[in-house]
Amino acid sequence: MVTIYDIARKIGCASSTVSKALNNSKEVSDSRKAEILAVAKEMGYVPNANARRLATKQSWSIGILFSEDLNIGLEHHFFSGILQAFKTYVEDLGYEVTFVSKKVGTQSLTYLEWCKYKDIDGILIVTVDVNDENLNELRQSGIPIVTVDSGLINVPTVISDNFQGTRMVVEYLMSRGAKRIAHIAGPMRSFSAMERLEAFKTVLGQYEMDASMVVEAYNYDFNSGRNALMAMFRAFDEVPDAIYAASDDIALGVIIALKELGYKVPEDISVVGFDNIELTRYTSPSLTTVAQDKVRIGTEAAKRLIAQINKEADAGQAVINRVPVELIVRESTK
Amino acid sequence: MVTIYDIARKIGCASSTVSKALNNSKEVSDSRKAEILAVAKEMGYVPNANARRLATKQSWSIGILFSEDLNIGLEHHFFSGILQAFKTYVEDLGYEVTFVSKKVGTQSLTYLEWCKYKDIDGILIVTVDVNDENLNELRQSGIPIVTVDSGLINVPTVISDNFQGTRMVVEYLMSRGAKRIAHIAGPMRSFSAMERLEAFKTVLGQYEMDASMVVEAYNYDFNSGRNALMAMFRAFDEVPDAIYAASDDIALGVIIALKELGYKVPEDISVVGFDNIELTRYTSPSLTTVAQDKVRIGTEAAKRLIAQINKEADAGQAVINRVPVELIVRESTK
DNA sequence: TTGTTTTACGAAGGCGGTTTCGTTCTTTCA
DNA sequence: TGAAAGAACGAAACCGCCTTCGTAAAACAA
Numbered sequence: 165m166v167t168i169y170d171i172a173r174k175i176g177c178a179s180s181t182v183s184k185a186l187n188n189s190k191e192v193s194d195s196r197k198a199e200i201l202a203v204a205k206e207m208g209y210v211p212n213a214n215a216r217r218l219a220t221k222q223s224w225s226i227g228i229l230f231s232e233d234l235n236i237g238l239e240h241h242f243f244s245g246i247l248q249a250f251k252t253y254v255e256d257l258g259y260e261v262t263f264v265s266k267k268v269g270t271q272s273l274t275y276l277e278w279c280k281y282k283d284i285d286g287i288l289i290v291t292v293d294v295n296d297e298n299l300n301e302l303r304q305s306g307i308p309i310v311t312v313d314s315g316l317i318n319v320p321t322v323i324s325d326n327f328q329g330t331r332m333v334v335e336y337l338m339s340r341g342a343k344r345i346a347h348i349a350g351p352m353r354s355f356s357a358m359e360r361l362e363a364f365k366t367v368l369g370q371y372e373m374d375a376s377m378v379v380e381a382y383n384y385d386f387n388s389g390r391n392a393l394m395a396m397f398r399a400f401d402e403v404p405d406a407i408y409a410a411s412d413d414i415a416l417g418v419i420i421a422l423k424e425l426g427y428k429v430p431e432d433i434s435v436v437g438f439d440n441i442e443l444t445r446y447t448s449p450s451l452t453t454v455a456q457d458k459v460r461i462g463t464e465a466a467k468r469l470i471a472q473i474n475k476e477a478d479a480g481q482a483v484i485n486r487v488p489v490e491l492i493v494r495e496s497t498k
Numbered sequence: 499m500v501t502i503y504d505i506a507r508k509i510g511c512a513s514s515t516v517s518k519a520l521n522n523s524k525e526v527s528d529s530r531k532a533e534i535l536a537v538a539k540e541m542g543y544v545p546n547a548n549a550r551r552l553a554t555k556q557s558w559s560i561g562i563l564f565s566e567d568l569n570i571g572l573e574h575h576f577f578s579g580i581l582q583a584f585k586t587y588v589e590d591l592g593y594e595v596t597f598v599s600k601k602v603g604t605q606s607l608t609y610l611e612w613c614k615y616k617d618i619d620g621i622l623i624v625t626v627d628v629n630d631e632n633l634n635e636l637r638q639s640g641i642p643i644v645t646v647d648s649g650l651i652n653v654p655t656v657i658s659d660n661f662q663g664t665r666m667v668v669e670y671l672m673s674r675g676a677k678r679i680a681h682i683a684g685p686m687r688s689f690s691a692m693e694r695l696e697a698f699k700t701v702l703g704q705y706e707m708d709a710s711m712v713v714e715a716y717n718y719d720f721n722s723g724r725n726a727l728m729a730m731f732r733a734f735d736e737v738p739d740a741i742y743a744a745s746d747d748i749a750l751g752v753i754i755a756l757k758e759l760g761y762k763v764p765e766d767i768s769v770v771g772f773d774n775i776e777l778t779r780y781t782s783p784s785l786t787t788v789a790q791d792k793v794r795i796g797t798e799a800a801k802r803l804i805a806q807i808n809k810e811a812d813a814g815q816a817v818i819n820r821v822p823v824e825l826i827v828r829e830s831t832k
Numbered sequence: 833t834t835g836t837t838t839t840a841c842g843a844a845g846g847c848g849g850t851t852t853c854g855t856t857c858t859t860t861c862a
Numbered sequence: 863t864g865a866a867a868g869a870a871c872g873a874a875a876c877c878g879c880c881t882t883c884g885t886a887a888a889a890c891a892a
Contacts, residue, residue, distance in 0.1 A: 178873070179848090212849065214557070219851080241575060245573050260597065443777060515840085517879060527839080546877085550878080554880065
C-alpha cells in the first residue's frame with residue numbers, strides 16, 4: 165500500500181504538502197501540485213478510507229435498514245426498486261451505502277450503536293417493525309433519518325399517496341357503475357395497508373356507501389389474497405361487484421380465487437390492485453391498478469436525507485412526503 | 499463520543515489497558531476487566547470503526563458489485579434473493595456489506611481502487627458486463643472474489659446447474675411426446691443464457707433431434723419473450739409442440755403470445771420456464787419450470803468467499819460450483 | 833533466601849490521513 | 863525603498879484504537 169509518506173519521500177517534500185495537493189488546497193503551488201499528482205498516479209496511490217474518515221470525521225456513508233422479521237425486504241420488488249433508485253442517487257453524490265447490521269465481529273450491537281460505530285452520515289429505513297425498541301433510540305439520536313412507506317412517527321417519511329390512490333380507485337369503480345365495493349386490505353402491521361383501508365372507509369363514507377366489506381390479508385402475497393377472498397365469501401352473504409385489493413399480488417390471488425368460484429372478471433366482478441408490478445400488464449385479464457412511483461420515492465427519500473445531512477433548513481422536519489400515484493386502467497375492471 | 503481515553507481517565511489507568519480489557523485480552527486481571535467493562539457500559543462507549551480498522555487493517559466488510567449497465571440488478575427477484583441469502587450469512591459472521599461504488603466524494607474510482615480505498619475483505623460480483631476492463635484488474639488483484647451466475651473466467655463461481663436443468667426439461671418434454679422442441683434463449687450477454695442454449699443443443703443432439711429452432715430474446719423480461727416468440731413464428735415455417743424458455747418471465751410472455759396467435763397451452767404447445775418465481779405457481783396455466791435455489795446459491799457464494807478470506811486451502815480456486823435445480827411440473831406442459 | 837517466571841499494567845509508537853500554525857521567501861503598495 | 867501582506871511549504875499534533883515492549887510486583891522454584 166502506498167501512502168502519502170511514500171509520495172513525500174520520493175519527492176522530498178512533507179506529507180502535509182502531499183495531502184494538501186491531493187485535496188487540491190490552494191496552499192500548494194500549481195507546479196508542486198502537478199508534480200505530486202503525477203507521482204501519486206505513477207505510484208498507484210489510493211487514499212485510505214479509514215484513515216481519512218478518522219481524521220475528518222466524515223464517513224460519506226449511508227446505512228440501509230431492512231427489518232428482518234417481516235419477511236418482506238430486499239426480495240420485494242417494490243422495495244428493491246426504491247433501494248435501487250435511492251442508491252443510484254446517493255452514490256452519484258459520492259456516498260457509499262451499507263446495510264446496517266446488528267453484529268460487528270462477534271459483538272452484537274443495537275442499530276444506534278452500529279451507526280455510531282460506523283460514524284454513519286444518515287440512514288434510510290425501509291421496512292421495519294414499528295414496535296422495535298431499537299428504533300426509538302435511533303430516532304431520538306439526532307442521526308439524519310428518512311423512512312419509506314413506514315408508519316414511524318416523528319421521522320421524515322416518503323410514501324405513496326395512498327389516499328389519492330384509493331380515491332381514484334373508488335371513484336373510478338363508481339363511475340363504471342359499481343354499487344358494492346369490497347376491500348381486501350393488506351396486513352395491518354404495514355402502514356400503507358392501514359392508510360389504504362382508512363382511505364377506503366373515508367371515501368366510501370363520503371359517498372354514503374357501505375364500507376363494511378373488508379377482509380385483511382395475512383400477507384402481501386398472492387396466496388394471502390386468494391385466502392382472503394375465500395374468507396370474504398364465507399363471511400358475507402352479499403357478493404360485491406368490485407374489489408379493491410391492497411396490492412397487485414393480492415389482486416392476482418383474488419382473481420384466481422374468483423375464477424375458481426365461477427365468477428368472471430371483470431364481467432361479474434371488477435378487481436383493482438395496487439403497485440403496478442411489471443407482470444400485471446400481461447396477466448389475463450391484465451390488471452387495473454394504482455402505479456406506485458418507485459424511482460421517485462427512492463429519489464425523494466435520498467434528497468430528503470441528503471438535505472438533513474447538509475443541515476439545510478427544515479430538512480429534518482417529520483413531514484410526510486406524499487408521492488403521487490397513477491391509476492392504470494386495464495382489463496380487470498369493466 | 500466517548501473514547502477509551504475517557505474511560506481510562508475516569509478509572510485512572512492507561513488507555514492500553516482499556517483497549518486490552520475491551521478486547522478480552524488475558525493481559526488484564528479479571529477484576530480490572532470487570533471494572534473497565536462496567537464503566538464502558540455506563541459511559542455508553544461504542545468503539546470507532548475507522549480507528550479500529552486503521553489500526554488493525556481488518557475491515558470486516560464485503561463489497562457487492564452490481565453492474566449498472568445491464569438493467570437487471572437489484573430489482574430482479576432472482577438476484578435480490580441471492581443477495582438476501584448472502585447478506586444474511588455473512589452478517590451473521592460479523593461482516594458488513596456495502597455496495598461497491600465508483601465514486602468517493604467527488605472522485606471517480608475503479609472497482610479495484612475502491613476496494614483498496616475501503617480495504618475491503620472480499621467481494622461478491624453479482625451481475626456484470628463480462629467485458630468491463632475494470633473487472634480484469636480486480637480479478638488479478640488477489641482480492642478474494644466470488645461470483646454468481648456470471649461468466650467470469652478464473653473466478654470462483656456459484657451458478658445453477660443449467661445443464662442438468664436443461665436436460666431435465668428436454669427429457670421430460672420428450673417423455674410427454676414432444677417431437678419438435680424450440681428454445682427461446684435469454685440474451686447472449688448473460689452467461690446462464692449461453693449455458694442453457696448450449697445445453698439445449700447438446701441434449702437434443704444426443705437424442706438426434708433438431709435443435710435449430712432457437713430465437714434469442716433481447717432481454718429476460720416478459721415483453722422480450724413475447725417478441726421473441728413472434729419472431730420465431732415469423733422465422734420458421736414449422737410450429738413446435740414444445741417451447742423451452744430461458745426464464746419464467748420469457749415463458750409468460752411466450753404463453754400470452756401463443757394465446758394471441760390462437761394456440762392453446764398446453765394442448766397445442768407445451769411451455770417450460772426457468773427460475774420458479776413465485777407467481778408462476780398461480781398464473782393460468784400455472785407454469786412448468788426449473789426451480790433455482792436462490793438461498794443455496796447465495797449461501798454457497800458466501801461460504802466460498804469467507805473461505806478465501808480465511809485463506810483456507812484451495813478456497814481460491816476458480817472452480818464452478820453448480821447448484822442443483824429442480825423441475826417443477828405444473829399445467830403449462832401436457 | 834535468592835533467582836527465575838508470571839502476571840498486570842503503562843508508555844509509546846504506529847496505522848494513514850488532515851489541519852493548524854509557524855516560518856521563510858515573494859509580492860505588493862505607499 | 864521599506865513595511866506589510868501573501869504565497870508556499872514544513873513540523874507537529876491529532877483522530878481513536880491496537881500492539882509491542884519494558885518494568886515492577888507477585889508467584890514460584892531451588
